[in-house]
Amino acid sequence: MTDIAARCIREQPRFKGIFQNKGTFERRVRLASPTMHSDEKTFINQAFDEGFTGRNTARLEKEAAEYIGVKHAVALHSGTAAMHMAVKLAAERLYGSAAVSAPGSLGTVGALQGKRVFCSDFASSTMADSIVSEGGEPVFVDASDEDWSMDPEVLEIAFQRYPDVKLVMMNHAYGFPGQIMKIREICRDHGALLIEDASESLGAKVHGKQTGSFGDYGILSFGSDKIITGSVGGMLLTDDDYSSKKARSRASHSRAAAPWRQHEEPGDDCLMSDIVAGLILGQFRHLDEHIAKKRMIYERYLEKLGGDIMYMNPVGEGTEPNYWMSCITCESNILFQETRSEREYTYTNQHGTASPMEIYDALEAFNVESCPVYKPMSLQPVFRNYDQITLDGSKREYPEFDQDGFWVRCDVAKDNFDRGLCLPSDIKMTGEEQDRVVEIVRSCFD
Numbered sequence: 220m221t222d223i224a225a226r227c228i229r230e231q232p233r234f235k236g237i238f239q240n241k242g243t244f245e246r247r248v249r250l251a252s253p254t255m256h257s258d259e260k261t262f263i264n265q266a267f268d269e270g271f272t273g274r275n276t277a278r279l280e281k282e283a284a285e286y287i288g289v290k291h292a293v294a295l296h297s298g299t300a301a302m303h304m305a306v307k308l309a310a311e312r313l314y315g316s317a318a319v320s321a322p323g324s325l326g327t328v329g330a331l332q333g334k335r336v337f338c339s340d341f342a343s344s345t346m347a348d349s350i351v352s353e354g355g356e357p358v359f360v361d362a363s364d365e366d367w368s369m370d371p372e373v374l375e376i377a378f379q380r381y382p383d384v385k386l387v388m389m390n391h392a393y394g395f396p397g398q399i400m401k402i403r404e405i406c407r408d409h410g411a412l413l414i415e416d417a418s419e420s421l422g423a424k425v426h427g428k429q430t431g432s433f434g435d436y437g438i439l440s441f442g443s444d445k446i447i448t449g450s451v452g453g454m455l456l457t458d459d460d461y462s463s464k465k466a467r468s469r470a471s472h473s474r475a476a477a478p479w480r481q482h483e484e485p486g487d488d489c490l491m492s493d494i495v496a497g498l499i500l501g502q503f504r505h506l507d508e509h510i511a512k513k514r515m516i517y518e519r520y521l522e523k524l525g526g527d528i529m530y531m532n533p534v535g536e537g538t539e540p541n542y543w544m545s546c547i548t549c550e551s552n553i554l555f556q557e558t559r560s561e562r563e564y565t566y567t568n569q570h571g572t573a574s575p576m577e578i579y580d581a582l583e584a585f586n587v588e589s590c591p592v593y594k595p596m597s598l599q600p601v602f603r604n605y606d607q608i609t610l611d612g613s614k615r616e617y618p619e620f621d622q623d624g625f626w627v628r629c630d631v632a633k634d635n636f637d638r639g640l641c642l643p644s645d646i647k648m649t650g651e652e653q654d655r656v657v658e659i660v661r662s663c664f665d
Contacts, residue, residue: 368397
């Protein structure tokens with residue numbers, strides 16, 4: 220946004236008086252950013268003093284496994300690496316090999332070659348990317364309006380259409396747990412493995428049990444915007460002894476037990492460094508504190524914004540979120556007018572209602588960071604030709620499937636995208652700053 224465009228928005232009558240003579244936030248209000256403490260330096264200095272022996276990494280894996288309630292935690296350099304590792308391990312268990320020889324011995328093709336995998340539609344691209352990179356075909360399962368994560372009823376419909384599927388991947392959107400116990404039961408009924416993406420939900424619980432512990436494989440992420448961070452970093456969680464050993468071997472080039480560098484299968488180089496592990500160890504000691512602050516932010520938004528004109532992301536029954544990201548959906552009785560292309564958007568200012576991108580622009584004009592909620596994977600150009608399952612069934616059942624502009628009728632993920640916005644949820648945001656953010660958001664409806 221240009222300075223002129225921002226000033227034009229700030230000078231609109233509906234925003235007068237919010238900042239008086241200041242005009243805007245002097246310090247940018249962030250969506251989510253790292254919050255550092257003194258403990259991180261202690262562990263990093265220890266790594267320097269000991270010469271990167273791996274002690275921090277081993278300690279982090281032990282503490283994380285105990286905290287989540289699983290037998291094994293394998294620290295990797297990113298959540299994406301952990302997701303790809305989980306997919307390879309699941310494929311090996313299901314189909315007998317993590318890589319398939321290509322015809323003519325010209326290398327290998329993916330471990331999921333020709334196989335379908337059910338995954339959440341309302342999510343980041345990490346799950347779908349890992350499926351496609353291994354030669355698989357993602358089938359996108361719609362979200363539930365009860366928690367924004369995979370809808371168990373839709374998953375059952377998906378299994379009715381594709382009964383041969385043996386792998387399911389679901390997330391806990393924005394740190395608010397989904398119906399993981401129902402999803403796990405459905406997977407067991409159909410003999411399918413479950414990869415649980417808890418990259419946004421570390422510390423969240425379902426009936427008192429930590430997310431990340433329900434699936435055959437769990438995924439954590441410690442990216443710079445997560446509730447605790449190592450700037451980078453991820454973790455694979457599992458109770459399976461073989462998978463744990465295999466993951467460690469594969470993450471260190473799959474070196475065999477020989478005096479020389481012996482490689483008998485393809486490998487990766489994605490183990491977490493001792494420096495990153497030290498950062499995360501220090502952060503782990505403040506996880507409960509971070510969750511408490513995130514919850515205060517969510518509840519303040521809920522008190523001041525929840526109601527007739529907008530809703531907050533819902534809390535599922537029996538769950539305790541970590542409140543990583545506070546989101547709204549615009550719910551005014553007056554229909555807002557907004558149009559989006561693949562990369563651009565337009566909207567019309569109307570009294571009594573506001574569109575998500577109108578609020579986005581208004582916040583940006585006042586130096587506040589926000590972002591639209593997930594654009595569903597089924598709407599992404601790179602994944603658009605894969606099937607999507609909703610309560611209406613498979614979109615491929617409709618003769619209009621291949622026509623531009625075709626939408627299924629019941630589509631929670633798309634509805635969330637059309638109406639949703641992530642609000643600043645940075646735990647360094649002060650109560651006064653959040654009150655100003657609320658004023659800006661509410662003024663958009665005037």
